[in-house]
Amino acid sequence: MTGKLDLDPVLVARARELARRAGQPVVDLARSHTTVSVERAVLRLAGVSGADPDGIPWVNRLVDAVVADVGLGHGVAAPVFDAMAREGLTDVTLLAQKAAAGSVRFAVPAGRAATAARRAARKSVSAGIRQVDRRRVERDRLVKRYGDPKQRPWIYLIVATGDIYEDIPQAQAAARAGADVIAVIRSTGQSLLDYVPEGATREGFAGTYATQENFRLMRAALDTSSKELGRYVRLTNYASGLCMPEMATLAGLERLDMMLNDSMYGILFRDINPIRTFVDQRFSRQVHARAGIIINTGEDNYLTTADAVDEAHTVTVSQLLNEYFAHEAGLADWQLGLGHAFEINPEVPESFRLELAHALLARELFPDAPLKWMPPTKHMTGDVFRGNLLDGFFNLVGTMTGQGILLVGMMTEAVVTPWLSDRDIALQNVRYVLGAAGGLHEDFVPAPGGFIQQRANRVLGEALDLLERIGDQSLLSAIAEGTFGIMKRPADRGKGLSGVARHEADYFNPASDLLEEGATR
Amino acid sequence: MSSEERSALHGHPVGPGDKRVVRPYGDTSGDGMVQISFTLPVPHTKRAEGAAVQLANKMGMDPAMLVHAKPIGDGFTFFVVYGRVNHLVDMAEVHVVERDYPLLGAKEVNAVVKQRLRRKLSVVGACIGTDAHTVGIDAILNVKGIAGEKGLEYYRELKVTNLGAQVSVPELVEAARLERADAVLVSQVVTQRDAHLHNTREMSAAFREAMPAGRRPLLIVGGPRFDETMTAELGVDRIFGRGTTPGEVASYLVHALITSRKQKA
Numbered sequence: 001m002t003g004k005l006d007l008d009p010v011l012v013a014r015a016r017e018l019a020r021r022a023g024q025p026v027v028d029l030a031r032s033h034t035t036v037s038v039e040r041a042v043l044r045l046a047g048v049s050g051a052d053p054d055g056i057p058w059v060n061r062l063v064d065a066v067v068a069d070v071g072l073g074h075g076v077a078a079p080v081f082d083a084m085a086r087e088g089l090t091d092v093t094l095l096a097q098k099a100a101a102g103s104v105r106f107a108v109p110a111g112r113a114a115t116a117a118r119r120a121a122r123k124s125v126s127a128g129i130r131q132v133d134r135r136r137v138e139r140d141r142l143v144k145r146y147g148d149p150k151q152r153p154w155i156y157l158i159v160a161t162g163d164i165y166e167d168i169p170q171a172q173a174a175a176r177a178g179a180d181v182i183a184v185i186r187s188t189g190q191s192l193l194d195y196v197p198e199g200a201t202r203e204g205f206a207g208t209y210a211t212q213e214n215f216r217l218m219r220a221a222l223d224t225s226s227k228e229l230g231r232y233v234r235l236t237n238y239a240s241g242l243c244m245p246e247m248a249t250l251a252g253l254e255r256l257d258m259m260l261n262d263s264m265y266g267i268l269f270r271d272i273n274p275i276r277t278f279v280d281q282r283f284s285r286q287v288h289a290r291a292g293i294i295i296n297t298g299e300d301n302y303l304t305t306a307d308a309v310d311e312a313h314t315v316t317v318s319q320l321l322n323e324y325f326a327h328e329a330g331l332a333d334w335q336l337g338l339g340h341a342f343e344i345n346p347e348v349p350e351s352f353r354l355e356l357a358h359a360l361l362a363r364e365l366f367p368d369a370p371l372k373w374m375p376p377t378k379h380m381t382g383d384v385f386r387g388n389l390l391d392g393f394f395n396l397v398g399t400m401t402g403q404g405i406l407l408v409g410m411m412t413e414a415v416v417t418p419w420l421s422d423r424d425i426a427l428q429n430v431r432y433v434l435g436a437a438g439g440l441h442e443d444f445v446p447a448p449g450g451f452i453q454q455r456a457n458r459v460l461g462e463a464l465d466l467l468e469r470i471g472d473q474s475l476l477s478a479i480a481e482g483t484f485g486i487m488k489r490p491a492d493r494g495k496g497l498s499g500v501a502r503h504e505a506d507y508f509n510p511a512s513d514l515l516e517e518g519a520t521r
Numbered sequence: 522m523s524s525e526e527r528s529a530l531h532g533h534p535v536g537p538g539d540k541r542v543v544r545p546y547g548d549t550s551g552d553g554m555v556q557i558s559f560t561l562p563v564p565h566t567k568r569a570e571g572a573a574v575q576l577a578n579k580m581g582m583d584p585a586m587l588v589h590a591k592p593i594g595d596g597f598t599f600f601v602v603y604g605r606v607n608h609l610v611d612m613a614e615v616h617v618v619e620r621d622y623p624l625l626g627a628k629e630v631n632a633v634v635k636q637r638l639r640r641k642l643s644v645v646g647a648c649i650g651t652d653a654h655t656v657g658i659d660a661i662l663n664v665k666g667i668a669g670e671k672g673l674e675y676y677r678e679l680k681v682t683n684l685g686a687q688v689s690v691p692e693l694v695e696a697a698r699l700e701r702a703d704a705v706l707v708s709q710v711v712t713q714r715d716a717h718l719h720n721t722r723e724m725s726a727a728f729r730e731a732m733p734a735g736r737r738p739l740l741i742v743g744g745p746r747f748d749e750t751m752t753a754e755l756g757v758d759r760i761f762g763r764g765t766t767p768g769e770v771a772s773y774l775v776h777a778l779i780t781s782r783k784q785k786a
Contacts, residue, residue, distance in 0.1 A: 173594040188654075188711055192687055206711050269655070271685050304656065378656075382763070421560045424593040 003364040004445050005357075005456045011464060012365060018467035019320035022475045027328050029275060030282035034509065036194070036499035038283045039063050039076040041245035042511045044253075045128030046077075046121065048092045049212070051198040058096035059246075060195045065099035069106040072501035075508045077125070082109035082117040092124065108506065122510040126521050129290070129514050132252035136292040139232075139255055142223070146232045149180040151438060153373065153398055153406035155430055156236070160185035160417060162204035164214045168221045173420075175225040175233045178427050181258060181405065183236035184218060186210050191241025191270050192495060196250065206417065210237050210247060215254035234258055236296070239284045240266055242276070242496045248284035252291035258337065258405075259288060262298035263325045264318065268484055269301055273494035274476055285329030286515040295331065296405070297322040300341030300374035302484055308343040308378075312358050313462035314484055315340050319362060320467070321475070323369070330515070333368035337405050341374035342394040350451065352393055357455035359401040360446070364456075373398045375409025387411035388429060395433035402441045406430065543610050553605045555582065560599045565592040573600040581606045618749040618760075620769070622776030627676055630771045634678035637779050644673055644774070645697050645738070646706040647684035650720040654710035655686045657743055661706065661767050672767045679771070690720075690727045697728070697738055703778050704739040706770070712746040718755065725756030739777055741770070 040059040051057045066076045080095065083104050089095050098104045109117045149155070157179035159171045164184075171182045187204030190197075200217060201209040208214060215237065222233045234257035239247040244261070251259050263281055266272035288295050299315040299322075306314065319338045326336050340362050344351040362371055375394045380387045391409035398406045408430055412422045446452035470478045482488035514520070547554025557577065563569045570590050577585035582604035589601035625633070634642050646662045648655055660667035662683045664674045674681045682700050684693065697705050707724055709717035721742050728737050743761035752760055759773060 177594065189650075189687060205714075205716060269686070271687075419560070420593060420597055421558070421599045424591075424599060 019324045022470045023324040026278050030279045033279045035279050038245045041249040044249050046124040061100035062096035066106045070108050073504040074108045077121040078117045078508045079106040081121040125510040132291050135255040143232045146226045153403045154180040156181040156407045158183045160207045163202040172225045181234040186238050194242045196243050196246050212250045244280040245283040248287040258294045261295040263322050265298040267489045271494050273497040274491045276496040276500050289330035294335045294337050296337040296372045297339045299339040303341050303343035304378050312459045316463035317466050336369035337372040339372045342376050343378050355397050357452040359397050361456040363401050370404025372405040373403035374407050380413040384411040400440050400444045556603045558601045565598040569598050577602045625772045631678040633775050641680040643680045643700050643702050644704050645682045645702040647688040648686045648708050657708035670766045694731045702738040707742045709744040721755045
């Protein structure tokens with residue numbers, strides 16, 4: 001590797017090998033288990049939509065009914081399509097309604113009935129997969145027509161009113177003001193809902209519910225903006241929490257462009273069961289790979305609870321693990337928005353040089369990944385003037401180290417949800433820095449053997465030490481012992497564990513098959 | 522506010538050298554200068570600037586100097602206004618909750634707990650309701666702490682159970698019972714629709730229902746948007762606002778659970 005940091009290519013290769021070694025057992029676990037949310041995602045691809053009068057989606061009712069009769073371990077596809085044949089139905093949603101009323105019994109089909117059920121299930125699910133494929137082609141066409149943003153990093157801005165009909169004009173205004181990527185923050189608490197709400201929603205807490213209809217409405221609005229502005233404006237949401245696979249699927253069906261999708265975030269910060277998370281994550285990443293969606297990982301979060309200097313290497317370790325899991329699931333480098341953040345205490349001497357070293361380390365370790373650069377939050381106070389200055393330095397690091405996606409920092413972070421004027425001031429800050437120093441990364445070459453090179457190499461060394469330690473035990477026990485972000489999360493605890501099952505010998509999931517094979521039928 | 526509550530508050534002590542009546546300071550004593558910024562939902566026109574000045578006048582700024590006006594988005598204008606306000610504040614009439622306990626270091630806290638309680642002091646913390654923001658509770662509880670001060674987990678004589686985010690009230694009560702909590706710490710960051718107030722009331726009601734008065738843990742809430750004088754209204758023992766450090770919480774725990782109680786006995 002001929003870079004600016006003089007990293008030892010042998011050490012870098014060793015780090016990747018250790019990440020693979022730590023991640024492999026987790027992948028094996030993911031390949032041998034399923035979850036209620038994976039199965040619901042399969043049914044969504046098969047065209048099940050809508051919800052009962054209480055707002056519980058039909059996919060939930062149907063999976064619950066199948067699980068009650070035959071358990072989860074066979075996969076729901078074969079029992080569902082077997083029941084379709086027996087009931088003489090062609091609409092899976094109708095079957096879900098009958099199952100919810102208790103008028104259908106499910107069985108695991110055998111012999112010829114099994115062959116027929118599997119064939120029907122694959123046919124039905126492949127229609128959903130082809131829809132995801134068509135959405136991807138559509139995106140490629142629109143990007144070609146309207147163009148990508150002219151500059152790197154892409155400017156990523158958050159909208160979060162709780163009301164999709166308020167979000168839309170705000171998102172369009174943000175795009176007009178220069179945002180290249182719009183993220184609609186989800187309602188607080190949605191990650192722990194074990195179902196995806198339905199329809200357009202107008203109230204949420206500190207965010208807007210992620211629903212298929214909200215996805216559709218916002219994507220359509222941004223298509224209008226893209227046309228108006230002559231650049232394709234991307235849309236982001238969250239494939240995280242208990243419904244990660246379904247969120248990924250809905251994103252693929254509605255042509256979302258980026259999804260937050262971290263390998264360990266749910267475990268560490270939402271206390272979701274580790275196995276549930278890894279199983280859900282693998283499926284969701286396979287869908288993202290297929291849909292041409294860029295994932296954003298969540299390493300920035302570790303630094304909000306742990307010290308950004310002492311624990312810098314845990315970010316590197318997590319990035320390497322996220323990369324391994326992503327590649328394994330079929331994602332290409334251009335789809336890896338690996339996360340990191342500007343969270344060093346500004347009172348620490350040379351904090352800016354440390355930030356440069358860490359950001360450049362990520363850049364050099366993952367040269368072909370876009371990288372998502374996250375603004376300061378932990379050390380933002382009510383002093384909005386100082387906050388604006390910090391955000392300026394954050395923007396400067398972003399451009400000096402060639403970051404791919406820059407989440408715009410708000411000087412009112414930790415004060416209020418951003419006002420219209422806060423967003424305008426923040427974008428002005430970004431425009432100034434990118435305009436004044438957009439090409440500085442060409443000239444910025446740290447002195448050989450100097451502070452920045454030494455710091456980056458030291459963090460890499462610490463990351464290797466940690467990966468060696470994880471390799472000796474396992475990733476699951478490292479998580480259980482609080483290696484990342486201080487939280488301790490044992491594999492037999494956490495939310496959503498009851499929705500996990502080991503595959504039976506005859507486990508069948510046509511969506512996984514189609515995704516693994518890259519097939520369309 | 523009841524007279525009882527009011528008497529619990531300490532007015533600002535006005536010493537002989539203290540200014541009793543104050544007004545904002547720009548660069549000259551008594552100039553009353555302030556700076557504000559705001560957005561009006563109108564396009565940037567001469568009339569919009571006039572409206573901004575008129576608003577500032579109505580807020581008590583006279584004269585008001587419009588120093589910056591900038592259109593943002595469609596039909597909005599952002600303004601920065603400097604000007605003089607004629608309002609005065611009588612410091613004797615200002616009521617705040619002053620710290621009414623001595624601030625102790627970690628060593629002193631440990632020593633008091635060890636000598637006088639003769640067992641570990643059990644603290645259970647959580648973010649309740651849908652609030653997923655553990656920043657506050659983590660800053661107080663995690664070893665890492667905040668602003669260079671270690672969190673409560675660092676105190677040898679405190680037994681800390683951090684339940685994390687999105688804990689239901691029944692779960693919290695159960696955990697408090699299980700851990701024989703001396704104190705329960707709840708952090709609330711999200712304030713949309715007054716969620717922090719509703720959640721806190723629900724929490725204190727649940728503890729009142731589940732445990733008799735003498736057996737209830739000390740109930741403490743914290744968050745950036747609480748009014749520290751609302752303890753009685755919310756049914757809690759103490760409210761901590763923005764900028765609270767772990768040391769302050771630890772000192773308060775020792776004061777409320779050990780030193781002040783023993784003195785009374």
